Amino acid sequence: MEGEGREGGRGLMKIDELCEEDVIDWFEQVSSEAGVAQSRTLRKILQQNYGVEYLKQWLGDVNIHEIPDDFTLQSLFTSLVPLSSHADFEPFLQRIADGDPSPCLTQQPINTLSLSSGTTEGRQKYVPFTSHSAQTTLLIFRLAAAYRSRVYPTREGGKILEFIYSSKQRKTKGGITTGTATTHYYASEEFKIKQVKTKSFTCSPQEVISGCDYKQSTYCHLLLGLLYSEEVEFVTSTFAYTIVQALNQLEESWEEICYDITHSTLSSRIAIPKIRKAVLKLMSPKPGLGRKIRRVCEELKEEDWLGLIPKLWPNCKYVYSIMTGSMQPYLKKLRHYGGGLPLVSGDYGSTESWIGVNVDPCLPAENVTFAVIPTFSYFEFIPLFKQQQHYYSSTSSDTAIHDFLEGQPIPLSQVKVGQQYELVLTTFTGLYRYRLGDVVEVAGFHNNTPKLNFICRRKLVLNVNIDKNTEKDVQLVVERGSQILSDQSGAELVEFTSHAEVSDQPGHYVIYWEVKGDVNDSVLEDCCSAMDAAFIDYGYVVSRKANSIGPLELRIVERGSFNKILEHYIGNGAALSQFKTPRCTTNPYLLNILNLSTLKSFFSTAYA
Incomplete structure (x- = not known):
């Protein structure tokens, strides 16, 4: 399916006409013939975009339409068109932004x-x-909802408490509309279809979603979610962070x-x-409901808000988010x-393309896998292998360290369980052999399409000497430190990053x-040392012992420091539902905020 319809011998059916079983049947079919679906997808991309400038510089006068064999076409494409990064497309994207209409x-x-x-x-x-x-966004939402409904059925006509946000759409000097991908989707006809055609409806009107002030929108999401508290079937947002942020508010x-x-009434804090107008239109005096919610919140406050969601939304079936x-x-x-x-994990995608759907919503969030949808983009996988190198130091003997070697990119049909890969995308929207930078591991297969575990972003790596620690490594280390923090002081780690x-x-x-x-300083000292000792990367351990990497430093920042980072990104056009705190960073603006906010070190x- 490419948005307009589906293939598979049953003719075409528009997305908004698909029932839950239809959309699952479609995916079961394309995942069963994933290799063939990928070949067809690449052919469609190349046929639709035949003769565009980017491809022509690599394919020359090769006529895609005259190559009848899909395998030959795949081989030709991957041999002539090089792997790419965003830098390769920036000149073309800037021309588009400046108003160049050429293909x-x-x-x-x-x-x-x-x-x-x-x-x-x-x-x-x-x-x-x-x-x-x-269209692919609408389809993956419909597909994911269908699989969730098999495990957690919801009532017809119920409501969804969705913490979703648009940012401002702007125009480039060439008249091109820019904004976040979520903003474009929430403004699209496809989102209107979702609102009308699905079994459940979001509590908040479009004016709240597109309000462009996340604090005012969040207040209204909460207000309307509680106004319809008995009707809410599940709570959701793009990222888990956003739900936590909203419930903190x-x-x-x-x-x-x-x-x-x-x-x-409506609080004076709502100034847009x-x-x-949109929220007040939905309001009517409900003193009984107000007293009930007040009583529940008073009890929750005494219990540190434990079980907040089911106590305020008693018919809520699950929480859904990335x-x-x-x-x-x-x-x-x-x-x-x-x-x-x-806690049901949302699906796997990027600004460039949706990638995989969670077909096992009953799995714990830590164990979630994503079945690749083989019609959304053409996927390649760069195998990543650990190699042993040798490190020589004046203070230590010959010592082995681990690093990654890259293999040649392979198609989806050749991936192996247990192997880690970097993802490469060729999309309908004009990105060709684009290195996404995500590292994934093949956990198994759904029919014949791979199920992926997301491992980390390849670029987000801490590195001083011969060490390489990913954001996943940092998270595991911080979990160790935060457990000591909780056990010894009862305090809570709110946010973190590293540099x-x-x-x-x-x-x-x-x-x-x-x-x-x-927290006593002695506890924080213990946390710091425990985190330093918890890194298991061999290059880091060797370098610490040789003193070619210095002692880990823990800096405690003021409350609200990470909110300043959020405000910075939103001020630059990001939406709250798009924001992710980077776990490893080199961003000088972000580091300046944190360093100025540091209370102790x-x-x-x-x-030692």
């Missing part, structure tokens, strides 16, 4: 450009967005929300006229709020913590 990347006109969040590399990037982007705003529900990668640290808090409700400080020699790792609660004694 440089696609034969379809690109009237919209998405902006990446910028949390990985510190700057936002243009990514093509077309009707295909919105509820802890502070519940009394004001209760007043608004009781008296059919279109939001006020919970992998940099979102895993929020699972503990989400489970606290969820009080035993299932490899190399301005002084020897270089060392810095981990920034924002902590809720009072500790150094490890693990290798």
Whole structure:
């Protein structure tokens, strides 16, 4: 299926006409013939974009239409068109932004450009967005909902408490609309179809979603979610962080929300006229509901808000959000709020393309896998192998360290269980053999399409000497430190990130913590040393013992420091539902915020 319909011998059916069993039947079929579906997908991409400038510089006068064999076409494409990065497309995307109408990347006109969040590399990037982007978003949402409904059936006509947000759409000097991919989707016809055609409906009107002030929108999401508290079937947002952020705000705003529900008013903090008008239109005095919510919140406050979600939304079946990668640290808090409700991980995608769907929603979020949808893009996989190198030091004997070697990219049909790969995309929207930078591991297969575990972003690596620690490594280390923090002081780790400080020699790792609660310095010293000792990367251990990497430093920052980082990204055009705190960073602006907010600093004694 490419958005307009589906293939498979049954003719075409529009997405908005698909029932749950139809969409599952479609995916079961294309996943059973994943290799063939991938060959067809590549052919369609190349046929649709035949003659565009980017491809012509590599394919020359090769006529795609005259190559009848799909295997030959795949071989020709991968042998002539090189692997690429975003830098290879930036000149073309800038021309599009400046108003160049020539078919440089696609034969379809690109009237919209998405902006990446910028949390990985510190700057936002243009990514093509077309009707295909919105259609695949709608389809994966329908497909994921169908699999969830098999495990957690919901009531017809129920409501969804969705913490979703748009940012401002802007125009480039060439008249091209820019904004986040989620913003484009929420403004699309496909989102309107979702609102009308699905069994459940979001609590908040479009004016709240597109309000462009996340604090005002969050208050209204909470207010309307509680107004319809008996009807809410599940709670969701793009990322787990956003749900935690919203429920933190509820802890502070519940009394004001209760007043608004009781008296059919709206807090003066809601200053955007279109939001006020839309929300007040849905309100009517509900003193009984206001008293009930107030009573529940008073009890919750005494219990540190344990089980907040099922106690305020008693018919809620589950919490649904992306919970992998940099979102895993929020699972503990989400489970606290969820009080035993299932946490169902959302699906796997990027600004460039959707990739895989969660077909096993009953699995714990830590064990989730994503079945690749072989019609969305053409996927290649670069095998990553650990190699042993030798490190010589004046203070140690010949020692082996681990690093990664890359193999040649292979098609989806050749991947192996247990192997790690870097993903490569060729998309309908004009990206060809694009290295996404995500490292995944094949966990198994759904029919004949691979099920992927997301491992990490390849670029997010701490490195001083011969060491290489990914964001996943950092998360595991921080979990060790935060457990000591909790056990010895009862305090809570709110947020964290890390940085490899190399301005002084020897270089060392810095981990920034924002902590809720009072903690003795001795506890923080223990946390710091425990984290330093918890890194298992051989290059790091050897370098620490040889003093070619200095002691790990733990910096404690003021409460609210990470919110300043959020405000920075949102001020630059990101939406709250797109934001991810980077777990490893070199961004000077972000580091400046944290360094200016540092209250105290500790150094490890693990290798003293």
